[in-house]
Amino acid sequence: ETGVTQTPRHLVMGMTNKKSLKCEQHLGHNAMYWYKQSAKKPLELMFVYNFKEQTENNSVPSRFSPECPNSSHLFLHLHTLQPEDSALYLCASSQTSGREETQYFGPGTRLLVL
């Protein structure tokens, strides 16, 4: 596989469920990102990991819990979500080289919270 992959592509969950989103990058990058894309709103940066260390938490509620076991994998653990959390969750990766850091995106996970 190439690029950035995300699984599952679609997820329906109840408010009491616990689920996880997975992202994997095959680009040799050292930084990974979670974004939330809701209808009619700009992309919202949620979390940033650089060399497996979390360097950004953009005031995200604790019901979203990220995990980055290595530079190639990123997870987003979900629990007790709300209907307003329904959105497209995008993962991205980049190489932090001190210069421009083009981010490459995965296809996203479409999440519906009932």
Place this chain on the structure above:
Amino acid sequence: AQSVTQLDSQVPVFEEAPVELRCNYSSSVSVYLFWYVQYPNQGLQLLLKYLSGSTLVKGINGFEAEFNKSQTSFHLRKPSVHISDTAEYFCAVYPVSGGSNYKLTFGKGTLLTVNP
């Protein structure tokens, strides 16, 4: 901090017509500029980027963009669009200084709809 304004939320055009999607930005520091495209039910794909040098940048699928520093704009153009260009287009900026302020700031997007 940076901000990006995409002046048109929707742009309908007919097939084979030219199109321009407008993007203006605000930043206290120099920035790199990007255009991404999002096809229905997919993630974002990089169309083109401006880092330095020639202000006219060519990207994939026949798109090009011109960086205008004095007008703080980075408009995206295509001389003749196809039905398959129907998608949402996002302009984004990234501070040249990087470091702790490394956020990629996106505009709200422009939905391009190409009609037969």
